[in-house]
Amino acid sequence: MLQIEEALKIIRNQQVQVKTETRELSDCLGFSLFNEISAPFDMPAFDNSAMDGYALCGISKEYKIIGEIAAGDESQFRLSEGEAVRIFTGAKVPENTSAVMMQEKTKVSGNKLFIEQPLKHGQSIRKKGEELKKGEIVFQKGYTITPAGIGMIGSLGIDKVEVFKKPIIHLITTGNELVKPGTLKKGGQIFESNSYALDSACEDFGFSCKEKKQIQDDFKAIKNGIKDSLNTADILILSGGISVGDYDFVKQALEENGVQEHFYKVFQKPGKPLYFGRKENKFVFALPGNPASSLSCFYIYVLPLLYKLSGSVKKGLDRLNLPIAKDYDNKSDRPSFLKANIQNGFVEILDGQGSSMIKSMALGNALVFMDATISVKKGEGVDCYLIS
Template identity: 75%
Template sequence: MVTIEEAHKIIKAQKVKLKTETRELSDCLGFSISEDINARFDMPSFDNSAMDGYALCGISLEYTIVGEVAAGDKKEFELKEGEAVRIFTGAKVPENISAVMMQEKTNVDGSKLSLEQMPKEGLNIRKKGEELTQGQLVFKKGTTITPAGIGLIGSLGIQKVEVFRKPLINLITTGNELIAPGKPKAEGQIYESNSYALAAACEQFGFHCHDKKQIEDDFEAIKSGIKDSLETSDVLILSGGISVGDYDFVKQALEENGVEEQFYKVFQKPGKPLYFGRKEDKFVFALPGNPASSLSCFYVYVMPFLYQLSGSEKNGLQRYSFPISHAFENKGDRPSFLKAKINNGIVEILDGQGSSMILSMAHGNAMAFIDAETSLKKGEKVECLLIS
């Protein structure tokens, strides 16, 4: 058995082969950049107007309008002192322009322009290179691409982006008692939900589960299912069958498929029977079958490793400390990840902390980490992992 800290160190220390691919700009949201991106040119690449209004030559209250410049126009103006041109947002300003006055603060009578206030030098002019200069680092390797990032990359004229490929993920759930939602339920059966929750958790953080299997508690069937899933995945996630019961065949089936154990069992609650292994460049997480334990282990261990395999600078759930809304005592002998809800900067430990209970996790938005045999007074700060 390992501690939480030891488990994280073992996972982080894994040597992984990062794979890259070229993706269209419109299809790279959430991917991590595999090489630095530098500005190919100054941005803006020319002085331009930040407003619809009038480009002014000289500082005065009255001007003569001598023309018009729209965005994208290539015509050039060489204005004299006291002259102005009608100009629109994004249009290139003539070289000898002193300022741009927004149209709401102007009055026009034929070709005569009068201003409601004296302009300031450089007013409403976006200068060349004001945002980026040619060669400047825009994104470093490992940066996760956001919608704004896509917009910025596009504004640099880049159509295709080199990114780290995300891992292929397969999922297996085991259990004789499990049936698919929508089917009639007999006495002693329960509806299988872990595959739905785990696949959704993958999607939540920008990953995709490519294949899901439901296998009964049969050793040969589990062994065969693991073999097939390993062949088509980078990461195999199993749920159930990893404890020490008579029908828990997963650990042995993994061993017979050549998976090398990196650790088995973590000193924590919930999720003690957690397994992590690898076979060459493929990795396996065998999670407990109880719904809350399974999802908690995914958030704490699997999700950070998926980022690691994706070349991302992210390293897991965001962690913050919040004051607790009530006194709380963790009487157990293991550190605990407790279902919690943060509201207005205050954290509440929810009822229903059993490892099989998913209701409180569904209504919560965080997991509070509280060490073993720890008592907290109202208002004391608690470290929380944000799950939504």
């Protein structure tokens, strides 16, 4: 049975084949850049006004207004001492502009402008190249594009971007006891929820599950379902059927489909019966069937490989070391990922830590890693994985 860090190292060391595609800028959210992006020009490209007001030449209290410049106009003015022009936010300031004064701090009488507040040279002028110089690197290769990133790239005049393709994900849940929500549930059956949780977890981190299948505990059906998914998926996630019960057929079905096992079982709680394997350039995770175990294993083990397959510089969940809100005894004989909630700079371990209990995870926003049989006092730092 592997230790947690050994299992993570195996996943981190996987050699992967990534693919690229060129996408419209508006369709790049959440994708990672294949090439770095450099500024093709200074930004701003010219000195411009930071507000609606007046562009002034010289530092004085009174000016002569000689014209007006709107945003987008090509300035034809060259100011002389004591002259001013009406100007609007983003408009190119004329030559010899000393400062811009906001309109609320001025008075106008005819063509005379009076300044009601002391001026500072250069105030309210966005200088050419103030944000970026031509040739300056804006984003590195592997940057995951955010809404602000799309805005930044668009402001550089770029409408198409080469990005890493995201992996094709398939999801298979197994179990005779499982029925879909919204259908009639008989005695001994439970509503299937793992596919919904895992699919949503993929979406939450910018990925999408292309196909979801629910298969009964039938060896042939599971074997064929795995075979079909391995034909098209880059990464296959299974939930359930990976333990040692009489109806747990997943491990054998993977073996007969030529999947090479890299590890099976990790010394942790929850999620001990975790499987990771590979067939050529296809990767397989078989997660435990208990809801909290399944999600915890996704966050800690699956997500880092999804990032790697998508060319991202991200390595997994963001981590913080935060003080614990109250004393806590981890009585488990295994290192544990505990459902927790971070609030006001402290982290609280929640009730309901059973591997089948998902309510506490739904109410929390973090997993706290804690060694086996350890006691932590209020205020001591603990490692937190941010799940939302």
